[in-house]
Amino acid sequence: MKYVDEFRDGALAQNLAASIAAEADADRSYSFMEFCGGHTHAISRYGVADLLPANVRMIHGPGCPVCVLPIGRVDMAIELALAHGVILCTYADTVRIPASDNLSLLKAKARGADIRMIYSAADALALAQQQPDKQVVFFAIGFETTTPPTAVVIKQAQALGLKNFSVLCCHVLTPSAIANILESPEVRQYGTVPLDGFIGPAHVSTVIGSRPYEFFAEEYRKPVVIAGFEPLDVMQAILMLVRQVNQGRCEVENEFSRAVNRDGNLKAQNLVAEVFELRREFEWRGLGLVPYSALRIRDGFAEFDAEKRFPLGYRTVADNKACECGAILRGVKRPWDCKLFGTVCTPETPMGSCMVSSEGACAAHYTYGRFKDIAVVSA
Amino acid sequence: MCLAIPARIVAIDGDNGVVDMGGVRKEISLSLVEDVAIDDYVIVHVGYALSKLDPEEAEKTLALFAEMSAQDSLLQ
Ligand code: SF4
Numbered sequence: 001m002k003y004v005d006e007f008r009d010g011a012l013a014q015n016l017a018a019s020i021a022a023e024a025d026a027d028r029s030y031s032f033m034e035f036c037g038g039h040t041h042a043i044s045r046y047g048v049a050d051l052l053p054a055n056v057r058m059i060h061g062p063g064c065p066v067c068v069l070p071i072g073r074v075d076m077a078i079e080l081a082l083a084h085g086v087i088l089c090t091y092a093d094t095v096r097i098p099a100s101d102n103l104s105l106l107k108a109k110a111r112g113a114d115i116r117m118i119y120s121a122a123d124a125l126a127l128a129q130q131q132p133d134k135q136v137v138f139f140a141i142g143f144e145t146t147t148p149p150t151a152v153v154i155k156q157a158q159a160l161g162l163k164n165f166s167v168l169c170c171h172v173l174t175p176s177a178i179a180n181i182l183e184s185p186e187v188r189q190y191g192t193v194p195l196d197g198f199i200g201p202a203h204v205s206t207v208i209g210s211r212p213y214e215f216f217a218e219e220y221r222k223p224v225v226i227a228g229f230e231p232l233d234v235m236q237a238i239l240m241l242v243r244q245v246n247q248g249r250c251e252v253e254n255e256f257s258r259a260v261n262r263d264g265n266l267k268a269q270n271l272v273a274e275v276f277e278l279r280r281e282f283e284w285r286g287l288g289l290v291p292y293s294a295l296r297i298r299d300g301f302a303e304f305d306a307e308k309r310f311p312l313g314y315r316t317v318a319d320n321k322a323c324e325c326g327a328i329l330r331g332v333k334r335p336w337d338c339k340l341f342g343t344v345c346t347p348e349t350p351m352g353s354c355m356v357s358s359e360g361a362c363a364a365h366y367t368y369g370r371f372k373d374i375a376v377v378s379a
Numbered sequence: 380m381c382l383a384i385p386a387r388i389v390a391i392d393g394d395n396g397v398v399d400m401g402g403v404r405k406e407i408s409l410s411l412v413e414d415v416a417i418d419d420y421v422i423v424h425v426g427y428a429l430s431k432l433d434p435e436e437a438e439k440t441l442a443l444f445a446e447m448s449a450q451d452s453l454l455q
Binding site: 001002003004006007009012015016091119120121122123142145146148149152203206207228232233236255256257258259260265267268271 | 384385387400401407408410411412413420422424425426427429430431432433434436437439440441443444445
């Protein structure tokens with residue numbers, strides 16, 4: 001497939017690996033965080049970590065929208081479907097997230113809730129048009145990539161004068177999460193974050209552009225390289241980060257120039273700004289309350305806001321106390337440092353955020369790397 | 380849920396389009412992109428094209444991988 005196969009070429013991967021090994025200074029170590037779940041998935045699936053020298057380490061960040069969605073928000077969606085009898089439309093990835101009372105959206109469906117898995121926000125809007133006597137709620141989650149489509153359907157619903165369509169908005173913002181990782185109070189609690197640079201998100205950056213990361217490069221003295229989602233993209237970005245560190249530079253570089261520019265998609269940004277405004281704070285699973293890190297629907301579109309249309313309250317639900325996600329997401333611990341990893345906590349029964357979707361740090365390690373580091377002992 | 384592959388536009392009808400993803404055809408929305416034409420490659424996410432792929436920049440990036448391998452073989 002064009003623009004896919006060329007970026008997965010094994011021989012070129014070996015060459016990039018050789019360059020990284022040659023240029024990484026043996027006398028120091030390098031820790032880079034890939035913010036985005038898509039990169040975590042690529043690194044695990046293609047064994048990129050195995051191609052890196054021992055002193056170059058990748059830390060899996062919180063950039064998986066399913067993983068960071070707090071249980072309390074899933075509870076709200078379940079309440080809408082079970083108690084308020086709405087048709088709840090959701091991206092398929094959310095339906096297995098374990099919520100309170102031993103429920104999930106899937107289990108709520110088994111109890112008779114009308115829950116529909118949709119591919120696109122447009123499907124939810126179409127359903128509302130087909131079922132005028134039912135309330136249809138779209139459970140909108142995700143980063144800057146899924147937000148513009150939600151803005152589009154809210155504007156369309158307004159233009160159509162729909163009275164039975166609303167959105168439970170859980171959209172979150174990438175830059176605030178990166179800032180939180182670098183400077184939250186927990187950073188002090190966990191000790192210094194050993195981060196030498198970031199691999200910037202691919203698709204998020206197509207929307208927001210590379211400009212928002214310039215702040216991190218300058219303010220926190222951390223290099224950022226935006227990379228595509230294919231394994232060679234990730235390796236090239238790692239090489240570029242090694243070079244920046246070696247040369248003492250802290251700049252924003254763009255490996256994914258085939259799809260990302262400095263300004264991003266202005267049409268999408270304007271739509272988002274028209275429909276949404278910042279929330280003062282929002283809870284992230286694994287990160288806790290993060291100021292100005294999420295969006296809510298503006299008053300001008302209040303009738304399409306499920307939180308205003310239905311009597312819904314938000315309640316914080318804590319993860320298992322033994323869960324180490326907070327430390328893992330900040331690079332201080334690794335999945336196998338957690339007592340629950342692979343025993344109590346598995347992708348079928350996730351106890352914490354990192355195990356929820358295949359893009360989470362613990363789930364990626366469970367699926368692709370669980371037995372890799374275990375020494376073989378002959379009986 | 381963020382995984383997505385580049386798709387080639389095969390039909391355009393206003394804000395709607397059809398893309399080909401390695402032989403699979405899918406209807407998508409073009410309402411978030413501007414100036415797209417048949418045969419352009421776009422990045423599609425949850426049914427919406429988010430950005431157009433720039434073939435020249437893709438070539439440059441590929442050339443970058445190749446360039447380094449040339450350098451490496453000189454060293455070897
Ligand atoms: S293994 Fe499970 S409980 Fe442990 S840190 Fe990961 S997600 Fe949390």
